[in-house]
Amino acid sequence: MSREFLLPDLGEGLTEAEIVAWLVAPGDTIAIDQAVVEVESAKSIVELPSPYGGVVASLFGEPGQVIHAGQVLLTVTDAAGGAAADIAAGDALAAAPSEVSGAVLVGYGTTESTRPARKVAAGRFCGTGTPSHTPVTTADAPASPVPMLPVAAAPAEPAASVSAASVSSGALDATRRSPVVSPIVRRLARDNGFDASMLAGSGPNALVLRSDVDNYIRALTALAVAPPSTAPTAPDDASADIRIPISGLRKVVSQRLTTSRREIPEATIWLDVDATALFAARDQLLTATGERFSVTALIARFVVAGLRMYPVLNSSVDTASQEILQHGAVNLGIAAQTSRGLMVPVIHGAHAMSLRQLRDSLAALVAQSPEGTFAPSALTGGTFTLNNFGSLGVDGSAAIINHPEAAILGIGRMIERPWVVEHALAVRTVVELSMVFDHRVCDGGTAAGFLTYVARCIENPVSLLADL
Template sequence: MSREFLLPDLGEGLTEAEIVAWLVAPGDTIVIDQAVVEVESAKSIVELPSPYGGVVASLFGEPGQVIHAGQVLLTVTDAGAAPDVLGVPVDAATAVSQSEGSGAVLVGYGTTESTRPARKVAAGRFGTPRAADAPAPPAPTPPVAPARAERPAEVAASVSTTIDSSGTVDPARRSPVVSPIVRRLARENGFDASMLAGSGPNALVLRSDVEDHIRALTAPTVVVAPPPSAAPTAPDDASADIRIPITGLRKVVSQRLTTSRREIPEATIWLDVDATALFAARDQLLKATGERFSVTALIARFVVAGLREFPVLNSSVDTASKEILQHGAVNLGIAAQTSRGLMVPVIHGAHTMSTRQLRDSLATLVAQSPDGTFSPSALTGGTFTLNNFGSLGVDGSAAIINHPEAAILGIGRMIERPWVVDHELAVRTVVELSMVFDHRVCDGGTAAGFLTYVARCIENPVSLLADL
């Protein structure tokens, strides 16, 4: 009997996802809750486990293709009724009854109470079949999983049979590509990374392989004059327009920022602050505790304290009920520039944390920022956003509020500037704070009170002791 595995509801209102990589191939025997496909939603990249066990009959969709909730991902047949596509008898012990239950991981399917079995690696992702085992090109047979990893010499023989005019890309080649970043980089430059001959283990395509090919595509070519009888070739149009689809994370960011601009009557205020004492306090903490505290972590501590003094800024507007919803918990969002784009992971319950706990939570987010591997739960529930755009080399910005929040605070560059101290000119470390707030929630006096509170804490960190 054949059963269809449909793309489930991914939660958070997400209705579509992009196939990143298949973890199984037709003919593979799988068990319940075995990861079968890696997909990228607007929130994160996740592996989806199959709610059925048996033999994979067919796959629907190619890497890079966008699918919608309810569409068929793959079909599974009973192990006993499946044809012997692997050339070995099917082990009946691996067949799992359809009546076996599965707990909830995503809406509609999940895991059993037993330990999840080791994932069966698909040949198309981490390796290629041996030349002797590979099916002939004309035969429309499904891909066969290799019995062992092939040797580099065999890889070289299998991937260099045919090449196109570029000398690198072979449409018939299927090299393994693990990294979604590498796959996306190739796709954005008009080719499939799996068509390259990878330089990694087992012909794995690395980012350097894709970048080398991109450089080869963009490098100036030597033009050879055609013979007189040949027709002239039109030069490439370097001024041609390029269309970039707005999908995935960029689509969600566009929708949220558009909603923010459309619904929120925002106002911006800013203030230059002498941060010299903040750096001195950071050094004193290191000397007293032996632990390092980043400047951003200390400012985050001041922000949380400021939101307890001015709680209306820790709010959102319920347009349906025409009410201001003032949140009891401070869930501090940290704007982060990742390889996937701008994301705002959230430190939940920041108001209950000590400075040390807040520092550690912030360090965890920073470690995940380069590749944007945040869980969906880490990207929801924020009540106020802190944006350190000084790391981008700018002093200030009229930022867009992270809807449905009511305010966002920006930290600019911290640089030495001439500053008047006790009626004398001195060189001090100065930072510009810029704040954007929802004018429906409060007026300028409240926003200015919050901003100057944070500024006083930066200029004199000891002053915060009075509020602890």
């Protein structure tokens, strides 16, 4: 009997995803809840487990292809119905083939003990490269409801230029399957016409690093710009237009920001603040506790305290019922620039955290920011956003509110400037705070009260003790 594994609902209104890499190949024997494919939605990159055990009959879709919810990802036949894999299947499957899993995504709906452990060489591997895809078709394999072609056999060399480079450098081997952890590394290689797993990785246990892919791309570029002397070349047209598709995360960001601009009558206020005492307080905390606290963590704590004093700013507008929904919990979003684009991971329950807990939660988000590998749950439920655009080297910005929230606070760069202290000119560390708020939710007095409260805490951190 053949069964179809359909792309499940990924939640949050996401109806499509891009195949990053297959973790199995036709003919493989799989167990229930075994991860079989890695997909990238507009929110995050996740591994999907198969709800069926058996022998993989066919794969539908290639890496880089966008598929929609309800489309067939792969077909699985009973181990007893396979051909040469029948004997191995009986030993490999611990669960009965007729058993069906309740899991939708890895880590959801089923305990970890029901999913076979994946071998990890170093760190957490999302996969071990792109498997060799030998198409296997069966007579009873039903067609996909939306026409899609099964995965074709992997070519020995992705392109002619890659073949030339591999001959000259010896770096690419179609039979090699080096481990590749990062989806970004896989995508970078794929966008340049080759499979990252074919490289000899320089990391632990031959792990392919981004530097390995970058070096190989440079080798490709060197071959492209150094043609044979007998072949004249035409100069590149620097004035040629380039079309960049708005897709994936960029598409979702575009839609959300457009909705924000269209629906929210926003207003912006800003304030220059003397942050000299804030740095002194940070140093005092280090001396007293032996622990480091970032300036951003301290300001985040001030923001949470300010939202408890001005709770209407921790709101959203229900346009259907024409009501302001004031949230009880403060779920603090932290705007982050990642390799996937602008993302806003959320620290849930920030109102109940101590400064130390808030610092640790913020540090965990920062560690994930470079590649944007946030869990789907970490990107939802925000009620207020903090944006430290000073890290980009700018003083201020009239930011766009993260819809459906009601406000966003921006932190500019902290720089020494001349400042008047007790009627005398002095050099102080100054930061500009920018506050953008939904004028439907509150008026300028409320927003100004919140902004000046946060500013007062920055200028005199001890003043926060009065509100604790």
